[in-house]
Amino acid sequence: MCAPALFLLASPLCVAPAPVAPAQYGQEYLLTQQADYSSDVVAVPPHPLIALPPGFATLETIEDPSLPGTSDLLVTRLDDHHNVLWERRLGGPDVEVSRNMVVTQDGGLVISAFSRSTPSVQTRTVMAKFDGHGSLRWVRSYPGEEFPGLESGISVTELGDGNLVLVSGVRGQLASSIDAVVILTDPTGAPIGMWRHDPNGNLPARIIYKSVISRDQDCVAVGMIQRELPTGVTITHTIVNRFMGTCGCPIWVNEYPLSIETPDWANAVAWTANDELVVAGNTGPFLTADTAYALRLSAVSGLPRWTNIYPRMLLQDVVEDRDPASPSQGDKLCFAGWKIRVPDVLPVVEFDATLMITDPGGTPLRNMVYDPDPLGFAVSVVPHYPSQGFSVPGYFALATSLSTLHVAPGHQHWIQTDLGLKSGCKEEEYLQPILPALVDPIAIHFLLPPLDGGGPLPWDVVNAHLELIDLCLDPVPVTSLCFGDGSGTACPCGNAGASGEGCANSTGAGAVLSAGGSSSISGDTLVLQVSQGKPGQPVLFFQGINFIAGGSGVTFGDGLRCCGGSIQRLQVRAMNASGTASTTISISAAGSASVGDIFCYQGWYRDPSSAGGSPCLNFFNLTSALSITWLP
Numbered sequence: 001m002c003a004p005a006l007f008l009l010a011s012p013l014c015v016a017p018a019p020v021a022p023a024q025y026g027q028e029y030l031l032t033q034q035a036d037y038s039s040d041v042v043a044v045p046p047h048p049l050i051a052l053p054p055g056f057a058t059l060e061t062i063e064d065p066s067l068p069g070t071s072d073l074l075v076t077r078l079d080d081h082h083n084v085l086w087e088r089r090l091g092g093p094d095v096e097v098s099r100n101m102v103v104t105q106d107g108g109l110v111i112s113a114f115s116r117s118t119p120s121v122q123t124r125t126v127m128a129k130f131d132g133h134g135s136l137r138w139v140r141s142y143p144g145e146e147f148p149g150l151e152s153g154i155s156v157t158e159l160g161d162g163n164l165v166l167v168s169g170v171r172g173q174l175a176s177s178i179d180a181v182v183i184l185t186d187p188t189g190a191p192i193g194m195w196r197h198d199p200n201g202n203l204p205a206r207i208i209y210k211s212v213i214s215r216d217q218d219c220v221a222v223g224m225i226q227r228e229l230p231t232g233v234t235i236t237h238t239i240v241n242r243f244m245g246t247c248g249c250p251i252w253v254n255e256y257p258l259s260i261e262t263p264d265w266a267n268a269v270a271w272t273a274n275d276e277l278v279v280a281g282n283t284g285p286f287l288t289a290d291t292a293y294a295l296r297l298s299a300v301s302g303l304p305r306w307t308n309i310y311p312r313m314l315l316q317d318v319v320e321d322r323d324p325a326s327p328s329q330g331d332k333l334c335f336a337g338w339k340i341r342v343p344d345v346l347p348v349v350e351f352d353a354t355l356m357i358t359d360p361g362g363t364p365l366r367n368m369v370y371d372p373d374p375l376g377f378a379v380s381v382v383p384h385y386p387s388q389g390f391s392v393p394g395y396f397a398l399a400t401s402l403s404t405l406h407v408a409p410g411h412q413h414w415i416q417t418d419l420g421l422k423s424g425c426k427e428e429e430y431l432q433p434i435l436p437a438l439v440d441p442i443a444i445h446f447l448l449p450p451l452d453g454g455g456p457l458p459w460d461v462v463n464a465h466l467e468l469i470d471l472c473l474d475p476v477p478v479t480s481l482c483f484g485d486g487s488g489t490a491c492p493c494g495n496a497g498a499s500g501e502g503c504a505n506s507t508g509a510g511a512v513l514s515a516g517g518s519s520s521i522s523g524d525t526l527v528l529q530v531s532q533g534k535p536g537q538p539v540l541f542f543q544g545i546n547f548i549a550g551g552s553g554v555t556f557g558d559g560l561r562c563c564g565g566s567i568q569r570l571q572v573r574a575m576n577a578s579g580t581a582s583t584t585i586s587i588s589a590a591g592s593a594s595v596g597d598i599f600c601y602q603g604w605y606r607d608p609s610s611a612g613g614s615p616c617l618n619f620f621n622l623t624s625a626l627s628i629t630w631l632p
Contacts, residue, residue: 036062036074038412039098041398043382044077046389047107050132053576054389055079056382056396057109059101060412062089073098073113075130080390081529081582082414086134088461092117096126099154100211104187105162107132112156112166114146121145123454125154125168125181127189136461140189142454143181144168153180153208153223157245160216162187165245167209167221170451172198176228178206180221180241181451182248191454195248197241198447204228207239211268219245220299222279224265225255225444236263238281238295239444240302248448252302254441256295258283258309264293268317273331275299278362280318280335289314290340294333294362295439302441308362309435312340313354316379321357321419325387332365333358334421336397338377339369339430353378353399353413355421356432367432368421375402376413383419392584394418424517424525478515481551482562482602482625485510488552489560495615502624503559505534505605506612507579513603513623519588520631521595526587528570530603530623533579534612539605539623541570541583543591547600547627558607558614559622563600568592575605593630601626 040059055078062074072091078084090096094116101111108131115126118141125144129137146152147169156166166183173179180197199205209223225239237257243250256279258264264283271277279295292315296305315337322331339354352369353376359365370376378399384390394417401413417423484491484503491503497510504510511533517525530539544563553560570590573581591599603623607614614621 036060036411038379038398038400040100041380041382041396042101042103042109043384043388043390043396044103044107044109044132047132050107051577052077052085052132053079053578055085056384057101057103058398058412058414059098059111061096061098069095071095071097073111073128075101075109075111075134076412077109077134079578080384081580082416083578083580087463088130088134088136089463090128090136090139090459090461091115092457092459097152100156102156102158104129104158106187108137110156110158110164112154114144114152114154115141116146117459118457120453122170124152125166125454126457127156127164127166127185128459129189136459138189139457139459140454141457142166142168142183142191143170143194143451145170147178147206147208150178150206150208151210153210155209155212155221157212157214157219159214159219159245163192163245164189165212165214165219167212169208170196172196172205174204176206177204178208180207180209180223182221182243184245184248191452193247194451194453195448196451197248197250198449199225199444209239209241210266213269213271214245215271217245218251219243220269220271220277222266222269222281224263235260236265238264238266238279240266240269240277240279240297242299242302250446253444253446254302255444256304256439256441258293258307258437258439263289266295267315270318270320270333271299272320273322276305278318278320278333280315280337282314283309292335292337293437294318294335294358296362304439304441306361307437307439309437310356310364311433311435313356313432314338314340314351314377316377317381319381319383321383323385323387323393325385331360333360333362334381334383334395336378336381339367350375352376353397353401353415355381355395355397355415355417357421362434364432364434366421367430368417368423368427369430370397370399370413370415370423370425370427376400378415391582392418395421424523477519477629477631479627480513480624481547481627482553482560484560484624489549489554491560492555492558492618493616495558500624501532502622504615505558505607505621506614507532507534511579511603511605511621511623513601513626515601515626515628518631519628521588521593522632524586524588526628527583528587528601528603528626529580529582530575530605531578531580533575533581533603533605533623534607534621535575535577535579537606537608537611538572538574539581539603540572541601541603543568543570544600544602547625551600551625551627553625556622557618557620558616561602561622562625563602588630595630595632597630599628599630601628
């Protein structure tokens, strides 16, 4: 639950005190706040009304250790270099469980969740809206109930006209039945219409939508349908419903049984550029399922194109690898989930967060596991491209780590990779078996009775604090040096920086050089990053073979030069609005590094009078420095 005493925090922007350096291709981070469980990640492109850089937003459920048995929702906004821009914790006095999140056309974020803090047990579904700077705009409850033993199906999407479609579930007319619910709201969350999806039949049925997506004004919801047969046997199969978002009216609804005896259900769906649907889900007993499947359908008719079975893994999300700036040419697919592996200690089941790239036909091209300790599972993945404003193309995946190395499990695990799934960190490639399958769709018919309920909730937010642990920094044999904090050579005009910084620039702070990735020549993932530099100004990353004055440096401009001898210019980059810039080239190649080399690295940047001047009127400055040893 959120503490009322903290509701007065009003700053719209919470900036992490120490930006974290990205690797060239990717990175893995653990977030070590209270026990938390990841739900969703979205890519946030630049927006003309939002004065923040592009990046990502994550959604999770976070427990409150001071009030056992309660939990809140946590939204984190970060740039594409993993610097946290703001964090917001939201909830009532009881249990909230996060579901999914969408980026809206005005640059904001809408989240969906299950809640026990609402006034009625019939309105356990919640939506909340944050603007792009992290201010809470509204939060409301809607029809949706809790079903013991079954996950409440809740998901939200945005239509082309800016209205929202929310799916949930309520108790049906027959005993033990569950009707799916479609709720249409305006951009402020005010309901326009609500409809049940009530199966037209005499046998009790339960319909739970796990995910809903949209294209223009049409939607597709996927999940599961359960039926109780007269024999007492319950069968569970995948359901896919394409419907009109403006009225909840089905265009087509099909059940897709992989087998009669074994349950199967869908967790996610992607709408491809060529107007097809790719459904990802799992099959097997609910608590011990160990097999995933993917199903490709025509979005027009719902007829299957192919079905594949993937043993010893489970799937939670799927996206198409399609750069918006490039025409579609049979694009690859990327799936997120977890790999079930032979346990270290029998009979404990062990699993790792995994990403899988396939061709358009679902045949695996590469599978990678990302194993912090060793247990974890990926729940969501998004692609990102320079055409959207991101610095490099790749994937950002959100996982939950059950690592015990840093804090008690679980906690958020960020995984950023290139388009080949390479993070340059704790990863391992493996071969994934595939088995083709056949599935015949069964048409389902719905009644659409209306319903109502819900209303505004008096919730507020608090700023959370995330402690980040970079899993990829350990392989870098790096030492920071050349500080302008008075611990070595004095800065030119008394412009000392804080501890661990370079000499102060016109912002009042000293620039810091940090490193991420690995200094392995073969791995080639080392990235240098400047933080706390001069916003909007260029910085030259350079390399030297010796350390001036033993690494304490000599005065140069408004700062200290510490790297000398056979200077190599590596790359010039423009710092962003936060005074941050990172290299995008191969550092080992640009600096002609060999195994065993120990080089000095530093950043030289402008601080001109047109941008506020400089403390010593030399109009340029330098960062702190790094000593890096190159490994095989």
